[in-house]
Amino acid sequence: MSDVLNTRRAKKQALGPYGRIGKSLGELDDRLGVARGGRTFMDKIFPDHWSFMLGEIALYSFLILMVTGVFLTLYFIPSSAIVTYHGSYAPLVGQKMTEAFESTVNLSFAVRGGLLMRQMHHWACDIFVGAIVIHMARVFFTGAFRKPRELNWIIGSTLLILAIVNGFLGYSLPDDLVSGTGIRIAYSIILSIPLVGTYLAFWVFGGNFPGTSIIPRFMILHCLIVPLIIIGLVGAHLFLLVRQKHTQFPGKGRTEKNVVGSPMFPVFMAKTTGFLFIVGGITALLGAFAQVNPIWQFGPYDAARISYAVQPDWYMGFLDGALRIWPSWSFHSWGYTIPFEVLVPAVILPGLIFNLVFVWPMLERKFTKDNEIHNLLDRPSNRPTRTAAGVTMLSFLGMLFIASSTDVLAKFFNISLNTVLLSLRYLTVIVPILAFPITYRICHELQAVKGGGRRKTPNVVTRSVEGEYTATPSPRYVDDVPSHLEATEVPTYIHEEPDESGDSGVRVVDR
């Protein structure tokens, strides 16, 4: 008997049908009872649609931000102490600069992989905010924010604000000429708030601009406080998503009461892990081959120096654009000044926009008197008013975004800067107003398209013996209209009855 047990096959058999991993999982279950939870987790059903991957871009670029950010904190010195540069970049040798700037230049030139990490961090940030925006647009236009998911919409919108704020804070940390200009603008924006502006600005900056405390403070905010809030809210966002289960596009076999899709393990796990590496790969490609924020060319910040043609990172563009095109209205009387040309575009306008975003689910419920629970998504064309409202807001923000590059446009097209500025003032008002009826009309036209949203099938052209050509449309794809859902074997560590039914890799569970 003993000699039989010693064979490799006998040992393998002793481990059970799932091998070493299955055995250790079994041991773990004996002690902690992970099987039930683990099974629920692995069997979680993800409805599959490419647009559901957009939020994952944001999640994974945030992961990259954290990894590269930790690397950067090892070399970055958040200090406004003045030092003289003696590094390898000739045009800066002997110049006075803050330790923050010096350490950023050193980590770019003297640390192995430092520049790559810095550039990846910056690109990941640009992608992070961009992915949040398109994910949000997807959620908005498909109506995924409706009851019961209003809270997750609000968490997501808060995440967008936090991402923008943290992006600005991080952009400011190197204390280079361009970002220093950005901090100067932020200081003026705080100053413009009536009554409390001065106190607020002094409180944030620890005194008058620029002071020496803003870089250490931004560091704590950028690397500790804001990321912690973001991590907490991302956790809440994902928890709610699991708790409330996914939305899904309407289709055969899909109802408000069920979820049709692939299970977490192995289908979704494989897809999402692969996607994580794709996001990392694209970010690394950009970090390696596309230069971003070459601070050594800008030099250290100094209140006396200024560069022309300074733009913020893209996600701050709408604020910069609003500041650029707003008319110079201000109030001076009785010894007080209220700078409306700063207060309105930089404080009131973003406040209004984000408040509108927050209350939109409630507003829509109030106007449509639709208090039902929705798990099936809308096609955007089926909700023309909402779609048109969303396009209006996006086009307004888009015009403000374009307005932040007035000088680049004027230079590129060789037209007067004043003409560009004036036309953008008009366009920022006109384009959103036009966008609403146009979108509304297009939505209605799309509703009339037969078989909209279905894949087009090819026309089969045949030539008869006489030489006559006839085109006949081929039948609809079989998997376009799943007539029945077949059960499939999905590997699982827990023995169970096969699911009721499912298409290839598709399962149905009750909500």
Next chain:
Amino acid sequence: MTSPLIKRCFALSIVSLVALGPVVLFVGGAQASYKLTPYQTTRKNAGTPNSTFVKKNSDGVIIAYGNTSITYRAPSSALVTIGDALFQQNCASCHGAEANGVPANGTTGAFPDLVGLGPATINFWIDSGRMPATNPRSIEANRRVPRLTHDQALAVSAWVNSLSPGFPLIPYPHLKNANVADGAALFALNCASCHTIEGDGDALAMSTFSPSLRKIPSIEVAEAIRTGPANMPRFTGNLSDAQVNDIVKYVTTEIQHPNNPGGFGLGGLGPVAEGFVGLAFGVGVLALFGFWVGERDD
């Protein structure tokens, strides 16, 4: 108690001081306004306070001056005749046969008077291809391939200078003696507010543009700083020859051939191009990958 005499003397001295004060201040101010700052290199003065040598020709006209940073030289007077011919051919239709800005049948004031402008100014406008202008009425004479060669430009400068000698002469910077780091700091302080910190130039107000500095030769950079063409301020009092030399070195080395790691520079457009690449390439390509990974039947 002091004696009345002392009191009276005291009062008198106060009164006289008060009366004399404005006079002293006026005279002093007048003196001060004639006093040149150490760096000045203007049309009236040959930059001698800043120069370690001054060379005159047999007629006593200054033909060269300078120091270890920049040598200013007048174009050779042998070129005057050919310069006259070139001027009549290429410039006189607007600036007039006498270079005084009055063309034949024209009115005064429509075109700039060139007499006494100094060779550096004349040479800059011709060498940079801005003159002869494509459109004499346009607000900007843009940089383009020069119509006259460098020698022809020198000849025209020589002829205009022969009408009434002016300064500055044509600057020849000695880049070996320049400090590129000082140049970088001075560039950020004096130039970046129009030409941008990367030297790419940009649109300014009312259809004026600050040109890109990416391909401008060192002599023209120095000429532009010292003469202030078009909208550009003329930097005379606040920059020494050594400082101008530092800036020229920074522009012709670090701006034109930057040590610029980190991949493609994205056209030096800064965050505009970065945002475009981040959104179009970063997010766009990732969304396409998502389209590839995810289902797309519905």
